Amino acid sequence: MPILKVDIASKSYPANAETLLVFEKIRFEIGRGEFVCLVGPSGCGKTTLLNILAGLDPRYEGEVLFKGRRVDGCDADRLMIFQELGLFPWLTVRENIAFGLKCKKVPAAKRARICSEYLHMVDLARFQDSYIHEISAGMKQRVALARALAMDPEVLLMDEPFSSLDAQARDLLYEELQRIWGITKKTIVFVTHNVREAVCLGDRILVFSAPPVARLKASFSVGLPRPRTIEANGVIDIVKCVFGELKSEIRKTYDHEFHP
Amino acid sequence: MTTNFIRSRIVPCALFYTALLLGWQVLVVLRIGPSYIFPSPLNVALSLAEGFRDRSFWFGILVSFRRLLTGFSLAIAVGGVLGALLLKSRTFEKTAGSLILGLQTLPSICWFPLALVWFGLSEGSIIFVVVMGSVFSFTMTIHAGLKNIPPIYVNIGRNMGVRGPALLWDVFIPAALPSLLLGLRQSWAFAWRSLLAGELLFNSQGLGFLLNMGRELNDINRVVAVMLVIMAIGVFIDKLVFGRMELAVRTRYGLKPS
Ligand SMILES: Nc1ncnc2c1ncn2[C@@H]1O[C@H](COP(=O)(O)OP(=O)(O)OP(=O)(O)O)[C@@H](O)[C@H]1O
Ligand SMILES: [Mg+2]
Numbered sequence: 001m002p003i004l005k006v007d008i009a010s011k012s013y014p015a016n017a018e019t020l021l022v023f024e025k026i027r028f029e030i031g032r033g034e035f036v037c038l039v040g041p042s043g044c045g046k047t048t049l050l051n052i053l054a055g056l057d058p059r060y061e062g063e064v065l066f067k068g069r070r071v072d073g074c075d076a077d078r079l080m081i082f083q084e085l086g087l088f089p090w091l092t093v094r095e096n097i098a099f100g101l102k103c104k105k106v107p108a109a110k111r112a113r114i115c116s117e118y119l120h121m122v123d124l125a126r127f128q129d130s131y132i133h134e135i136s137a138g139m140k141q142r143v144a145l146a147r148a149l150a151m152d153p154e155v156l157l158m159d160e161p162f163s164s165l166d167a168q169a170r171d172l173l174y175e176e177l178q179r180i181w182g183i184t185k186k187t188i189v190f191v192t193h194n195v196r197e198a199v200c201l202g203d204r205i206l207v208f209s210a211p212p213v214a215r216l217k218a219s220f221s222v223g224l225p226r227p228r229t230i231e232a233n234g235v236i237d238i239v240k241c242v243f244g245e246l247k248s249e250i251r252k253t254y255d256h257e258f259h260p
Numbered sequence: 261m262t263t264n265f266i267r268s269r270i271v272p273c274a275l276f277y278t279a280l281l282l283g284w285q286v287l288v289v290l291r292i293g294p295s296y297i298f299p300s301p302l303n304v305a306l307s308l309a310e311g312f313r314d315r316s317f318w319f320g321i322l323v324s325f326r327r328l329l330t331g332f333s334l335a336i337a338v339g340g341v342l343g344a345l346l347l348k349s350r351t352f353e354k355t356a357g358s359l360i361l362g363l364q365t366l367p368s369i370c371w372f373p374l375a376l377v378w379f380g381l382s383e384g385s386i387i388f389v390v391v392m393g394s395v396f397s398f399t400m401t402i403h404a405g406l407k408n409i410p411p412i413y414v415n416i417g418r419n420m421g422v423r424g425p426a427l428l429w430d431v432f433i434p435a436a437l438p439s440l441l442l443g444l445r446q447s448w449a450f451a452w453r454s455l456l457a458g459e460l461l462f463n464s465q466g467l468g469f470l471l472n473m474g475r476e477l478n479d480i481n482r483v484v485a486v487m488l489v490i491m492a493i494g495v496f497i498d499k500l501v502f503g504r505m506e507l508a509v510r511t512r513y514g515l516k517p518s
Binding site for chain 2 (some may be wrong): 055056074075076079080082084086089090091099100103104130131132133134151184230
């Protein structure tokens with residue numbers, strides 16, 4: 001049984017008197033432990049879709065099944081890592097990682113053990129007592145990852161998590177994310193603008209078509225051995241294919257915006 | 261750092277106040293008014309010392325602070341609940357919101373006639389005025405502070421399965437803490453003003469009463485001395501208590517000092 005089964009007839013937002021139809025006929029399944037990347041032109045509804053999967057937005061037509069049950073509200077088993085991260089500035093690195101556990105009433109001793117484990121996994125033990133404004137952007141990224149992983153969710157929903165980083169920090173995190181994914185066997189849905197990133201990380205890549213009213217346009221499987229790097233030969237070939245699909249969609253977006 | 265602080269803050273301040281006192285003394289020497297209308301710095305200083313020596317000022321401060329703390333705590337409790345309700349319920353916000361705004365614009369002294377009818381010339385009516393003078397301002401700033409936190413924090417809390425009072429306690433309040441402190445500071449100022457206005461009105465002991473006593477005894481030195489005490493307390497609380505608290509929080513949150 002797939003861990004996530006998505007069948008959304010349509011999703012729209014109310015927008016001054018009218019409704020804005022974001023996407024329709026989005027249908028796909030994600031297997032347990034699969035790493036799926038979503039790419040698509042800006043505004044096609046990737047963030048919107050992740051919010052639906054997380055249970056943060058129930059207003060859509062259709063249905064999303066998580067382990068066979070209809071998604072109805074949030075559940076700490078499907079955790080989102082937002083693009084803005086949203087680390088709590090009033091807590092230290094360690095307290096941020098412990099936040100969800102504390103809310104789940106995990107006993108203090110167990111909480112401390114889990115925190116230490118993930119602090120080490122993301123290599124931040126030295127900074128555990130720093131406040132969020134005292135650490136670098138890449139470190140923040142890793143704290144957000146650790147905060148989500150510490151909750152031991154079955155599904156991680158990641159929204160362009162590496163977009164604000166420089167190339168070197170990103171390369172390191174690609175490595176790290178693949179390693180962590182290898183250890184923890186999480187199911188990951190990963191949204192990105194960066195096709196290379198998608199091919200480097202994903203088992204499968206879903207391409208959205210251009211807005212308005214986006215659909216799923218194509219799906220690519222990536223069977224390359226891991227760990228992969230951005231420069232690997234196989235990666236570059238697949239990037240070209242995906243990019244071909246995406247480019248025509250991006251062009252449509254611009255045509256639509258500039259010559260409607 | 262300390263020498264820098266002395267040079268940049270203490271020295272200019274000392275110069276300024278010396279000049280002020282000198283200017284004042286010059287006006288006294290020029291005899292712009294008789295001494296029972298225009299006091300001299302020396303006489304005010306003597307009256308100040310006398311007030312503290314005969315303990316009347318200490319007593320006044322104590323009485324005033326007891327009222328202030330009682331009234332302000334009540335205002336915080338009630339305002340906190342009202343603010344949380346405004347946040348929680350759209351209907352309450354739409355209906356009671358305008359009323360609370362209206363009540364907030366009402367100058368606190370306008371509550372006094374009502375207070376006198378309800379509580380008479382008593383401790384109760386002054387505390388009532390203090391509460392009424394600050395509770396609505398506190399409600400509004402609390403509500404605004406909680407409402408304007410970045411939505412991402414709320415989404416993260418919800419996503420992690422936090423809801424209800426836990427969400428308020430673990431996410432809303434810490435996220436809004438810098439603006440909550442600002443609200444606290446502002447409401448404190450309202451409470452302080454309401455208190456003194458209330459105390460002026462009858463034989464109530466407290467600082468406002470001391471001020472009025474000075475006038476009734478035609479003791480202008482006493483009047484100015486009490487004014488200085490009131491000002492000093494205001495500055496002390498605002499800068500040292502709230503200012504310090506705010507600075508500590510803003511530093512921890514990585515915000516610029518306001
Ligand atoms: N809360 C909202 N209310 C109304 N419209 C919204 C809201 N959120 C998103 N939209 C609209 O829905 C569409 C899809 O937005 P979304 O943020 O999901 O796009 P995206 O694919 O994540 O884009 P990007 O790659 O730029 O992040 C956009 O046209 C946007 O204007
Ligand atoms: Mg987005």
